[in-house]
Amino acid sequence: MKAAxxxxxxxxxxTAPGGWPTPTTVYSSEISEQTFAxxxxxxxxxxxxxFDWVTVAEHHFGPFCMTPNPMILAGALTQAVKRxxxxxxGADIPILNPVRVAEEFAMLDTLSxxxxxxxxxxxxxxxxxxxNVNPRESRARFEEALQLIRMAWxxxxxxxxxxxxxxxxxxxxxxxxIQKPHPPIYMSGSSPESGEFAARQRVGLGFAVTTLxxxxxxxxxxxxxxxxxxxxxxxxxxxxxIPFYVGASDERALEDLEAAARAxxxxxxxxxxxxxxxxxxxxxxxxxDEAQRGRVAAAFSGGMRERIEKxxxxxxxxRTVIDQIRRIHAEIGAGVLDLIPGLSGPLALxxxxxxxxxxxxxxxxxxx
Amino acid sequence: MSGGEDSSAARVxxxxxxxLPAAAPIAALAERIALRSSxxxxxxxxxxxxxxxxxxxLRLALERAAAVHALVLVAPLPPSDPALIERLSALKVPTLAxxxxxxxxxPPTTSRGWRALMPGCHVVFVxxxxxxxxxxxxxxxxxxxxxxxxxPAAFLVNRRDGSVRYV
Numbered sequence: 312m313k314a315a316x317x318x319x320x321x322x323x324x325x326t327a328p329g330g331w332p333t334p335t336t337v338y339s340s341e342i343s344e345q346t347f348a349x350x351x352x353x354x355x356x357x358x359x360x361x362f363d364w365v366t367v368a369e370h371h372f373g374p375f376c377m378t379p380n381p382m383i384l385a386g387a388l389t390q391a392v393k394r395x396x397x398x399x400x401g402a403d404i405p406i407l408n409p410v411r412v413a414e415e416f417a418m419l420d421t422l423s424x425x426x427x428x429x430x431x432x433x434x435x436x437x438x439x440x441x442x443n444v445n446p447r448e449s450r451a452r453f454e455e456a457l458q459l460i461r462m463a464w465x466x467x468x469x470x471x472x473x474x475x476x477x478x479x480x481x482x483x484x485x486x487x488x489i490q491k492p493h494p495p496i497y498m499s500g501s502s503p504e505s506g507e508f509a510a511r512q513r514v515g516l517g518f519a520v521t522t523l524x525x526x527x528x529x530x531x532x533x534x535x536x537x538x539x540x541x542x543x544x545x546x547x548x549x550x551x552x553i554p555f556y557v558g559a560s561d562e563r564a565l566e567d568l569e570a571a572a573r574a575x576x577x578x579x580x581x582x583x584x585x586x587x588x589x590x591x592x593x594x595x596x597x598x599x600d601e602a603q604r605g606r607v608a609a610a611f612s613g614g615m616r617e618r619i620e621k622x623x624x625x626x627x628x629x630r631t632v633i634d635q636i637r638r639i640h641a642e643i644g645a646g647v648l649d650l651i652p653g654l655s656g657p658l659a660l661x662x663x664x665x666x667x668x669x670x671x672x673x674x675x676x677x678x679x
Numbered sequence: 680m681s682g683g684e685d686s687s688a689a690r691v692x693x694x695x696x697x698x699l700p701a702a703a704p705i706a707a708l709a710e711r712i713a714l715r716s717s718x719x720x721x722x723x724x725x726x727x728x729x730x731x732x733x734x735x736x737l738r739l740a741l742e743r744a745a746a747v748h749a750l751v752l753v754a755p756l757p758p759s760d761p762a763l764i765e766r767l768s769a770l771k772v773p774t775l776a777x778x779x780x781x782x783x784x785x786p787p788t789t790s791r792g793w794r795a796l797m798p799g800c801h802v803v804f805v806x807x808x809x810x811x812x813x814x815x816x817x818x819x820x821x822x823x824x825x826x827x828x829x830x831p832a833a834f835l836v837n838r839r840d841g842s843v844r845y846v
Contacts, residue, residue, distance in 0.1 A: 455806055458806070459806070462780075462804065466788075466791075467791065468791055468794045469802070470787070470802045470803065471802065471803030471823075472803065472806065473805045473806060473820075473822070473823045474807075475806060475807065475819070478822075478823075480801075480836075481801070481835055
């Protein structure tokens with residue numbers, strides 16, 4: 312099994328109240344500068360202690376994740392991180408210019424010496440407001456963009472693209488990706504449609520903001536669809552994103568987490584107005600598994616112990632966390648854990664180090 | 680493009696084409712196509728061919744090069760006749776080769792062979808179309824063909840008005 316360290320670049324300072332998009336009436340440039348410095352520090356450490364990937368992701372208009380263009384942070388990571396792969400999980404391709412995405416990915420693969428992992432996601436529902444794209448078109452745009460990006464990476468001669476959502480007269484991107492035929496592609500796959508498309512396209516699948524049973528069901532669907540398409544996903548083809556905190560002991564881990572929760576009672580919201588939420592749902596954004604939306608929301612309402620049980624948090628001593636990971640591996644078959652630091656400051660650094668030196672060696676064998 | 684009774688002949692567009700409204704489906708394009716087996720008497724024309732008429736269209740284009748305004752090849756495979764292949768590099772007619780991204784008979788990778796034979800040829804992939812591009816994606820097909828034949832020399836340049844219109 313492999314481990315990735317995700318840098319969400321969450322703004323840690325106070326913010327004005329309200330939903331999304333979040334106003335910047337309370338905002339500090341210094342805190343934002345420090346946030347990016349911390350992301351680089353965490354990623355460097357992860358690289359040193361043996362993490363396989365470092366991860367960045369795209370979100371817009373809020374303090375929850377300050378990497379609206381994760382390509383830029385990834386560019387810095389290509390220089391700061393010497394060994395680990397640089398994973399973008401991902402670029403929200405339906406709302407972007409796919410040719411530009413292909414170019415940026417190819418630059419990152421070249422800058423990193425072939426260490427790019429190219430995640431392509433639909434993004435959270437609110438992202439469709441960001442660049443004023445109809446959420447009804449989300450899935451169809453996603454499918455077209457992914458195929459266009461792959462074509463831009465692999466076609467050696469200029470070609471035009473007469474698509475449903477994008478038209479180009481002549482494309483010939485420079486530089487080309489180093490990895491052949493192209494960098495590994497991952498997409499998010501909680502819904503049945505996503506699993507089916509990923510299987511047809513032979514790309515990897517990532518799970519985030521879900522539960523163990525929901526992800527296990529989706530992973531089974533993906534594997535069965537891949538079998539129909541004539542191939543077998545490897546363990547590495549499934550990524551599971553989860554917050555983690557490895558403490559010195561089980562007791563210390565819980566104490567650290569509770570102390571941090573008391574010190575900072577803030578929480579972020581991607582909540583839109585109810586009318587906008589309903590409009591996005593009505594547009595068919597969630598696809599055939601609309602009901603999953605409610606199930607996931609309900610699943611995140613529980614307490615700490617319940618969240619660990621549902622596979623939504625890794626918490627405890629190295630030994631305890633190893634057991635929690637064994638269960639995730641057994642139920643989903645995920646080959647890569649994308650880990651979100653559960654705490655900040657020195658505690659986060661200590662947790663990353665414990666994971667790399669004490670947990671990672673024990674879970675390496677899980678795929679063999 | 681509909682019907683197949685004269686599929687062995689090149690299809691001839693009497694040019695220049697009138698620009699169709701953006702919403703016109705392939706049926707409207709088909710109305711503009713004079714299905715002909717001969718170009719006798721035409722001084723200037725656009726030529727649109729799909730298999731199995733590709734080789735015939737290429738021979739015609741070579742023979743009447745000065746009269747051909749634009750040549751559109753739909754899902755073409757490179758000719759098997761070595762003599763025809765040899766002559767293609769001299770063909771100066773503006774050419775567009777279209778391929779469907781789902782076509783298994785003439786997949787997009789086939790275009791790589793064409794480029795070597797006809798260096799000036801534009802290649803465009805029609806997304807989510809199989810071998811019968813016009814039937815699978817009529818609007819996309821009509822749009823790209825009309826865009827090309829309207830002014831082949833300026834094909835690469837987007838001349839659409841991008842401003843927001845309030846009606």
